[in-house]
Amino acid sequence: MSALIRYQLELLLRSHRLVPPALCYGVLMVLGLSGGDDPLGGHAWSAGLLLPVTAWLVRCAVTAEPAAARACRVAAVGARRVHRADLLAGLLAAAVLAVVGAAAVLATGGRSKAGAGPALVGGLAATAVCVLLGLAVGALCNRPVLPSGPFGILAALGALVLVLMVPFAPAHVVVRALVRAAEHGELDLSGAVLPAVLAAALLAAGAVAAAGELAVRRGE
């Protein structure tokens, strides 16, 4: 599995496919962060950005390789492992951005009203929630689940709006909890953040498993 992921990551790096989403994230972070603010606000901004950026990275990861080259890997180790590895490569790329983003938030942010510890835990949890949901959206809105490119992009946009805007959607819940805590100083870890992390992890695991099964069933 690690050899498959390494191959895919190197493919993404060498083909410069990662540049547009990474650049997009970087520019919007620079625009959105201002020095001295409560880091919770910065984490909320970063997490909200990482949701579509992760879905984009995952799309890059599952579409970067020409079909015939993928066929060679599928023959060697099977479609399920190849597709899961591609999804995880997208997730890893997003995790790197997330770590860099969190470091930038910590470096530029001031003191948090909620306290340094809860702010860090809440920020990382919100980041994880959004990255995992981005992975789920990317897994379900691309090949092999939605083979048509333009339709997949529209579906992904719709799904992203849903998980970010609809009340009780995990991304909405954590981002709102962070924004509120930045204003009022109290972060609802057990009532909002923890359930959202669990829900996002379950959704992501389910989406990756389903996409892997479908890759086996539908073939190339």
Place this chain on the structure above:
Amino acid sequence: MRLDGVGRRYGRRGPWILRGVALAVEAGALVRIGGPNGSGKSTLLRIAAGVERPTEGTAELPAHRAYVPERFPPALPFDARDYLQHLGRIRGLDAAEAERRAEHWLDVFGIADRAGTPLAELSKGTCQKVAVAQALLADADLLVLDEAWTGLDPAARARLDEEAADRAARGGRVLFVDHDPARLAGLTTAAYEVSDGALLPADPGPADGPTVRIEVEPAGSDALPERLPGAPRRTVLPDGSVRLEVAGAHSDALLRALLGGGRGVHVRSLATVLEQTAGAAARAVPEEAR
């Protein structure tokens, strides 16, 4: 490998590309699939390689498969060496072994000097050599070659012929499509034709031709391996030496297997037998080989 009642179509209302295909490929088989362009040969090979799933029917495939696609894409951002090393790692080799084998195959196909060139800048034939090398890199239970010879130079074609025959002889399974009717003639164990979506048995090509008789003196009683290229007929002679009779096309591979690997086998005589009937006159005993 076994396909049973396999059918394939694209979309719920598309025409059937393949229908009712049954194919069993046992260990040691070298199977040719023929048929005109667009008849569904490539689809059948993709199903055999596990790249595509049949719409109906079942496909039982060995776990380790290697596939050379009909068209290998140069649109990969790797150079030849890196690509082969990655594929070696994916096939479960450790880093050192993957590197060694990548170098080996680059060398065998005479492209070691272009190992660092990006695939996109390689010529079509060189790229095809990389495609073939990735399939030969690790031992697979099933080797699927979809017109893999197309674009290769004569030396590389001969090497691929040899490698395909050798893998079948060592107990692998090889399934191939090629438009040259003489491709692996005499070594092919079975041949089929895809016609109107059905798989029909075909003539596996000319018979084996002359048989080669090799008499060897093994160093010990167990010096001859159980499986030898071409599955030669063995007769133990009264003085303890062994007579091996094998189809002419396999004789080179058999001799290589006998003399390589430091088994201490002594080849006493070598003869071409014109007819396969026992007691036929040997044409010549040209050399004593050691």
